[in-house]
Amino acid sequence: MAHLRETSDKALKLLRTLPRVQIGNLRPNPNSKQNDKRGRAQHGGDKHGAGNKGSGQRQNFMRLGYETGNQPFYLRFPYEPYYKGHHMKRQYPPISLLQLQVLIDTNRIDTSQPIDISTLCNSGLLKLKPAELEYGFQLTDDGLDNFKAKINIEVQHASEAVIAAIEKNGGVIRTAYYDPRSLHMLVNPKKWFQKGVPIPSRMLPPQDAVDYYTNPKNRGYLANPEEISQDRLVLAQKYGYELPKIEKDSAYEMLTTAKDPRQVFYGLEPGWLVNIVDKTITKRKD
């Protein structure tokens, strides 16, 4: 500490006596100026930095990367799979809780109805491209502290903190899988219904996604509802909030509306032929 005081005193003394700092008074940054050693005269001349005899002076160097016989580093790896399989990986474009709150506050999303991909795409501000391997939306924790909406939302991925944030406000969150065809249907339902084909059923998730969607911790749509309700309590205790009783809520029915695992649209079952021009539904007579 005494050492520091001495140096600071010294520095202050210098400041008092030395002239003002100007460009002409400054030394260039270290290693910014290269000393061009010309190949002439005393210091740059004579052997021109190549030493005496040997392969050095005779400029007979080994090729770059050669490691005196062993397998050189640049030849050890025939390829690096940087992007191997990236074109087949599922993507989940993010929606932050902040974005969601803003959409709700600006009446872009109706919270009196359950929210799913269709609702989000119909707001006009969020887009999903199933053809580019975007399998749905994920909720991110940006804006988690200020989230204050009570919603029934269905996304494709959500972290624990996000789930806690939504349940804290008395809402319901669920993660569900939609296969690419179902996604195309949801993103642009009008275009789908113009095909004049009955609604197909949703496919089950692939092998590597099944574990995620059967896990109650992720509020998976294939998980056991009892385990989910238990985990709600556990999460409330973990994050330190009082778990709201949605049974007592006036919007209980809306909040507990859930799609069947084979259902694509709310209120419409697979096998129904929907016509949006006539506003009719045709069903098989079985």
Next chain:
Amino acid sequence: MNLRKINAVTRLPGLRTCLPYSKAANAELPASMVNNEPEESYPNAVDRSGLLPQHKNVLLNTLPYEEPHSWIHLTEKYQRQAYGRYGAKSKVNPKICFDSAKDPREQVMQLDTLLKMLEKNRAQKAEEQQKIQDREDDIAKKMEKLQQWKADLHAKIAKREADSAAAIARKERLVEEVRRHFGFKVDTRDERFKEMLEQKEKEDKKKQKEAKRKAKEEKMMARLVEKTSS
């Protein structure tokens, strides 16, 4: 967006056509302004759009082709699409929209597929865990023996060193004895010295053998004593 459920094919009331003026307002307007028959005011209406009839129909949200003009208009796909876009106006029987070959009951929730997938995942995870566990057990077993192995190794080294030291000591002793015997400094490589050395070595070996034999006998005696006593 939420269409209501209906149990039979029925029509919901269509969109109410918005009238430009109310009937009450019409009565108040002067007679010249009342628009009773709008079409007749343009008797020489000529379609100067240059559109083909099918395109005009599309713009007016009606079926483009009343009569099929091409084989495409007779395909199932086209007719389904026509039904989808124009509804009942398309004069298409909605029956063709349904695939009669496929049984919808096949599309029931395939629980067995889901269970199979879960089982496969569980088995894979269990296998990985088992591998890790096996390796850890193996290492644990080896760790138990580690102290013993260490002791064994130290003993072996010590023995080897002791043996070599003993051999050197023995050699020195014999040389000293021979020297003493001769009484004066003799070169070790000398013949006489060598003869004496050999003699001495023999005697030494004999002695060692005797010692070993004695040790063995004593061991045997000890064992016999133990047997008889127990």
